[in-house]
Amino acid sequence: MEMELPVSDRILMAHGSGGKLAHELIAKGVLPALSNPLLDRLDDAAVFEVSGRLAFTTDTYVVNPIFFPGGDIGRLAVCGTVNDLSMTGAVPLYLSLAFVIEEGLSQDELGMVVSSVRQAAAEAGVQVVTGDTKVVNRGSVDKIFVNTGGVGLVPEAVEISGSKAQPGDKVIVSGTLGDHGIAVLSQREGLTFGTELQSDCAPLNRLVAEMIEVSPRIHCLRDPTRGGLATTLNELAAQSRVSIRIYEERLPVRDEVRAACDMLGFDPLYVANEGKLVAIVPPDDAEAVLDKMRRNRYARDAAIIGEVGEASPGRVVMKTRLGASRIVDMLVGDPLPRIC
Amino acid sequence: MEMELPVSDRILMAHGSGGKLAHELIAKGVLPALSNPLLDRLDDAAVFEVSGRLAFTTDTYVVNPIFFPGGDIGRLAVCGTVNDLSMTGAVPLYLSLAFVIEEGLSQDELGMVVSSVRQAAAEAGVQVVTGDTKVVNRGSVDKIFVNTGGVGLVPEAVEISGSKAQPGDKVIVSGTLGDHGIAVLSQREGLTFGTELQSDCAPLNRLVAEMIEVSPRIHCLRDPTRGGLATTLNELAAQSRVSIRIYEERLPVRDEVRAACDMLGFDPLYVANEGKLVAIVPPDDAEAVLDKMRRNRYARDAAIIGEVGEASPGRVVMKTRLGASRIVDMLVGDPLPRIC
Numbered sequence: 001m002e003m004e005l006p007v008s009d010r011i012l013m014a015h016g017s018g019g020k021l022a023h024e025l026i027a028k029g030v031l032p033a034l035s036n037p038l039l040d041r042l043d044d045a046a047v048f049e050v051s052g053r054l055a056f057t058t059d060t061y062v063v064n065p066i067f068f069p070g071g072d073i074g075r076l077a078v079c080g081t082v083n084d085l086s087m088t089g090a091v092p093l094y095l096s097l098a099f100v101i102e103e104g105l106s107q108d109e110l111g112m113v114v115s116s117v118r119q120a121a122a123e124a125g126v127q128v129v130t131g132d133t134k135v136v137n138r139g140s141v142d143k144i145f146v147n148t149g150g151v152g153l154v155p156e157a158v159e160i161s162g163s164k165a166q167p168g169d170k171v172i173v174s175g176t177l178g179d180h181g182i183a184v185l186s187q188r189e190g191l192t193f194g195t196e197l198q199s200d201c202a203p204l205n206r207l208v209a210e211m212i213e214v215s216p217r218i219h220c221l222r223d224p225t226r227g228g229l230a231t232t233l234n235e236l237a238a239q240s241r242v243s244i245r246i247y248e249e250r251l252p253v254r255d256e257v258r259a260a261c262d263m264l265g266f267d268p269l270y271v272a273n274e275g276k277l278v279a280i281v282p283p284d285d286a287e288a289v290l291d292k293m294r295r296n297r298y299a300r301d302a303a304i305i306g307e308v309g310e311a312s313p314g315r316v317v318m319k320t321r322l323g324a325s326r327i328v329d330m331l332v333g334d335p336l337p338r339i340c
Numbered sequence: 341m342e343m344e345l346p347v348s349d350r351i352l353m354a355h356g357s358g359g360k361l362a363h364e365l366i367a368k369g370v371l372p373a374l375s376n377p378l379l380d381r382l383d384d385a386a387v388f389e390v391s392g393r394l395a396f397t398t399d400t401y402v403v404n405p406i407f408f409p410g411g412d413i414g415r416l417a418v419c420g421t422v423n424d425l426s427m428t429g430a431v432p433l434y435l436s437l438a439f440v441i442e443e444g445l446s447q448d449e450l451g452m453v454v455s456s457v458r459q460a461a462a463e464a465g466v467q468v469v470t471g472d473t474k475v476v477n478r479g480s481v482d483k484i485f486v487n488t489g490g491v492g493l494v495p496e497a498v499e500i501s502g503s504k505a506q507p508g509d510k511v512i513v514s515g516t517l518g519d520h521g522i523a524v525l526s527q528r529e530g531l532t533f534g535t536e537l538q539s540d541c542a543p544l545n546r547l548v549a550e551m552i553e554v555s556p557r558i559h560c561l562r563d564p565t566r567g568g569l570a571t572t573l574n575e576l577a578a579q580s581r582v583s584i585r586i587y588e589e590r591l592p593v594r595d596e597v598r599a600a601c602d603m604l605g606f607d608p609l610y611v612a613n614e615g616k617l618v619a620i621v622p623p624d625d626a627e628a629v630l631d632k633m634r635r636n637r638y639a640r641d642a643a644i645i646g647e648v649g650e651a652s653p654g655r656v657v658m659k660t661r662l663g664a665s666r667i668v669d670m671l672v673g674d675p676l677p678r679i680c
Contacts, residue, residue, distance in 0.1 A: 019674065041501065045396055047494055056489075060474050088385045090385065131398065135674075137678070139479065139482075142481070145440060147487040332361070334357030337357075
């Protein structure tokens with residue numbers, strides 16, 4: 001009693017049923033691009049040998065629109081989770097990938113997202129080993145949301161945490177601020193700012209490995225995503241119970257991003273990045289780490305932007321171009337929703 | 341320059357910003373219930389020592405309604421991921437937890453979900469060690485979706501996979517079929533079928549540990565969720581390249597579920613379960629495993645429902661009450677969307 005399967009170039013509710021169409025969607029739409037021995041087993045969980053300090057993280061991506069200059073939700077999901085692992089110093093190994101798809105999304109769009117996942121995973125040297133696909137009725141989700149989890153191994157002797165900043169440490173940022181947020185916003189709102197701005201969305205695991213090679217004593221690493229650099233520095237200052245001083249004139253910001261922010265009333269300090277990191281490093285190692293970073297394609301504009309202090313724990317202060325000191329608070333409200 | 345935060349008993353877009361309200365939501369709404377040393381560090385990833393064969397899995401839960409008799413989306417998310425780990429024989433250790441929340445969800449509802457996560461995690465003996473919270477505008481997601489990932493360790497000598505069924509093996513199911521699907525559907529559609537039917541949503545890791553103690557040679561374990569028992573048996577038959585024969589009269593089904601299925605035109609074989617497992621076990625071990633299972637509160641109605649054969653690999657056949665043989669195909673279409 002073979003039943004005929006509906007043919008459609010759109011995702012149907014039945015593609016999420018766990019039944020025949022669901023298996024077909026996975027077998028034809030997802031597995032060929034991501035195939036590896038662990039994923040291909042299709043058991044309820046992937047099983048592999050590990051030994052050491054495991055890093056484990058998760059993030060759901062709800063970016064709107066799902067395709068934007070410089071990336072899409074697939075690349076974003078892989079890079080975001082690779083980066084979260086990297087910020088503990090871990091070498092990322094394996095990812096999980098879970099889609100929630102709105103009925104009616106085209107198979108082509110899903111295919112493009114899966115293809116981006118494949119490319120970003122290949123660039124980062126990680127494999128997707130386990131996954132899940134749900135389909136929900138129209139209006140229950142906006143197009144597609146993607147969750148990625150990840151595991152990686154932290155090399156011996158590396159002890160990186162948001163709580164380890166020390167007075168005297170230098171604060172390094174790996175490149176220009178706000179590119180991702182402004183690129184996504186421009187696409188969403190149909191704005192243009194001269195040359196087309198690209199999201200900085202990138203996997204930073206190799207950059208981190210190079211930095212650790214130069215200085216295994218790096219104290220903190222964090223990627224300034226939602227809430228931007230300002231929010232990340234506030235988190236680090238609070239977790240480490242230190243103050244942080246940064247210098248406005250040292251902050252790398254693209255002209256297009258500055259212009260867009262001026263026009264729209266945003267501050268690049270609060271705009272999301274998806275391929276940048278902040279490092280807090282012992283002062284003796286700062287220049288060597290910076291030198292090494294600038295040789296990586298994802299950190300050509302790296303700069304030492306400030307230092308860690310002792311007074312007023314939890315406070316972040318910026319010395320402005322005019323020489324004044326301004327308190328840099330955490331983001332309040334959400335001027336840029338669904339940016340990641 | 342302290343800014344005043346808006347006060348609301350509803351989740352606002354700003355709660356997902358990565359900024360101040362987001363930190364407050366996590367600090368007050370999530371952390372107190374789930375607190376543990378790994379989660380409390382609030383780094384980008386949790387880091388812990390492991391050594392051995394790691395199982396890693398993910399699932400997103402989109403059940404509608406989010407509260408149903410016998411559980412809610414929080415309990416479902418924990419049990420589902422604990423069970424996926426358990427189906428490899430792994431002892432579940434740590435979970436990730438990622439919320440996508442619709443603007444306007446009440447803080448009370450979120451609190452109830454988080455509280456269910458806490459209770460289910462405590463029952464299963466696992467800890468939530470890393471997480472993520474996104475808030476999206478009204479209409480971009482239906483109330484709340486929850487992704488849970490999980491890691492666990494597979495004991496030495498345990499080799500469980502969907503591909504290991506052997507001709508002669510016995511097929512055991514741990515209890516009544518279709519309780520979860522019918523309970524959720526009843527709640528959603530406002531139907532009642534005599535006494536209130538409860539979802540079977542439960543963590544099965546302790547049951548699995550007890551089963552492995554009796555028979556470390558268990559070949560396959562799988563939880564028959566979306567697509568029900570029929571779909572799971574088809575998956576196992578295909579992965580192992582064997583046939584499976586089951587007997588209708590041996591299938592445990594509650595009277596209320598049978599009545600509901602008769603009325604609504606469903607077949608309990610295809611209705612989702614969230615606290616049941618199928619085990620395929622060498623024939624010599626089947627009775628001992630069954631005995632042990634029946635002493636666990638989540639497997640009192642366990643039964644040997646069939647056996648594995650050689651002919652027609654991939655085929656599942658049911659001997660009906662009337663003595664006829666019926667091919668049991670995989671689910672086609674999706675009669676019960678958003679059941680998990």
